[in-house]
Amino acid sequence: MRRTDFYERLTEVFGPAYAASVAADQVLPQLGGRTIDTALADGEEVHVIWRAVCDQYAERVPGRLR
Template identity: 55%
Template sequence: MRLTDFWDRMNRHFGEAYAESWARDFVIAELGGRTVMQALAEGESAKTVWRAVCRVADVDPKLH
């Protein structure tokens, strides 16, 4: 998954105004207690991060 696709999905699920804030502030245990931003900055794949987001944020299956 490309990073642009990841952010498109984040924006579609959370809304453009909230997606970045959520990614910066919400800690996900599955990502080693990191936020989305931290995990991506530390080299975690966008696909792995997106899957973790889907599990904790009740993402619409159409966006999986």
Template identity: 55%
Template sequence: MRLSEFWDRMNRQFGETYAASVAKDYVIAELGGRTIEQALADGESAKRVWEAVCATFDVPPHLH
């Protein structure tokens, strides 16, 4: 998954403003207690981060 696709899915799930807030502020256990921004900055793949988002939030199946 490309990073642009990841952000497109985040924006569709949360809306642009809230997606940025979730990425910056929400600590996800499946990402080792990191935020989305931290995990991506550490080199975690966008696909892996998106899978963690799907597991943590109620993401509709059509966005998986």
């Protein structure tokens, strides 16, 4: 998965304003207590980060985006 695909999915799930907040502010245990932005900056694979988002927000992420 490319970063552009990742951000398109994140925006689709959360909307443009909230997606930016989720990426910058929400600490995900699945990412070792990092935010999405920090994990990306650390070089974490995008598909690993997306899986963490899917796990953390299972009720929000539709099956077609998993």
